[in-house]
Amino acid sequence: xxxxxxxLGSLLESQxxxxxxxxxxxxxxxxxxxxxxxxxxGQLTGGSQGGSAGGLGGMLGQLMGGGSSSGAGGLGGMLGQLMGGGxxxxxxxxxxxxxxxxxxxxxxxxxxxxSKDLGGGLMALLGSLAMGALSSGGGQAPQRPPxxxxxxxxxxxxxxxxxxxxxILMAMINAAKADGRIDPQEAERIVSRxxxxxxxxxxxxxxxxxxxxxxxxxxxxxxxxxxPELAAQVYAASLLAVEVDTAAENRYLEELQRAxxxxxxxxxxxxxxxRA
Numbered sequence: 001x002x003x004x005x006x007x008l009g010s011l012l013e014s015q016x017x018x019x020x021x022x023x024x025x026x027x028x029x030x031x032x033x034x035x036x037x038x039x040x041x042g043q044l045t046g047g048s049q050g051g052s053a054g055g056l057g058g059m060l061g062q063l064m065g066g067g068s069s070s071g072a073g074g075l076g077g078m079l080g081q082l083m084g085g086g087x088x089x090x091x092x093x094x095x096x097x098x099x100x101x102x103x104x105x106x107x108x109x110x111x112x113x114x115s116k117d118l119g120g121g122l123m124a125l126l127g128s129l130a131m132g133a134l135s136s137g138g139g140q141a142p143q144r145p146p147x148x149x150x151x152x153x154x155x156x157x158x159x160x161x162x163x164x165x166x167x168i169l170m171a172m173i174n175a176a177k178a179d180g181r182i183d184p185q186e187a188e189r190i191v192s193r194x195x196x197x198x199x200x201x202x203x204x205x206x207x208x209x210x211x212x213x214x215x216x217x218x219x220x221x222x223x224x225x226x227x228p229e230l231a232a233q234v235y236a237a238s239l240l241a242v243e244v245d246t247a248a249e250n251r252y253l254e255e256l257q258r259a260x261x262x263x264x265x266x267x268x269x270x271x272x273x274x275r276a
Contacts, residue, residue: 095120
């Protein structure tokens with residue numbers, strides 16, 4: 001049965017051709033003008049194919065100890081193995097396959113990805129943004145990559161990823177309701193798509209309740225508060241879900257940052273990643 005990671009991927013798939021897709025390209029360092037998967041992965045490693053060291057590629061390269069060369073021992077080397085089709089254990093358990101699937105869908109170079117792959121890619125991206133923001137925002141980077149950026153290796157880690165994906169889903173839905181309710185017909189349309197991915201009734205009911213109900217962040221904040229990595233992921237997901245072009249959305253994000261106990265410097269770093 002499809003879980004919350006699949007649901008995130010399905011929701012994301014329906015939005016990749018709009019503003020959400022443009023934001024993801026911006027964060028990944030893509031130009032938004034097309035390109036292929038190889039160029040995108042080159043940018044992720046901070047290589048010479050048009051990537052910027054100030055983008056996600058440079059940030060990940062610093063965090064994981066990689067250089068700009070694909071022969072480096074850090075992220076560059078890992079992505080080099082991915083380009084060659086390998087899934088070596090030297091990846092250190094990172095969910096690079098999810099990032100590859102997401103980049104391929106955005107730039108048309110990776111074929112058709114499953115909802116689970118897209119959801120995993122989104123979780124990996126949010127995890128890397130959280131890790132970078134925490135380390136550069138006056139805090140300390142986690143000792144190991146956050147759930148989502150690392151691939152689950154045990155049933156407990158699978159459940160941890162699913163629980164985090166559920167919280168991220170709540171974050172995106174609540175952010176979309178920041179300046180008004182989601183149209184019930186739109187909620188019905190999205191929930192009906194969950195049949196296509198085999199989501200069970202409990203998951204479908206949860207998604208519909210979240211979309212059709214009023215703005216309510218209590219459960220989401222309770223789950224994320226005290227967990228800096230997840231709190232940063234929640235804030236990043238909220239930025240992804242809205243344009244932040246209304247007073248209501250700005251007020252929502254300010255209140256969310258305080259409620260999550262997120263340092264202003266960390267929030268600012270995440271906001272910079274999504275700015276044009």
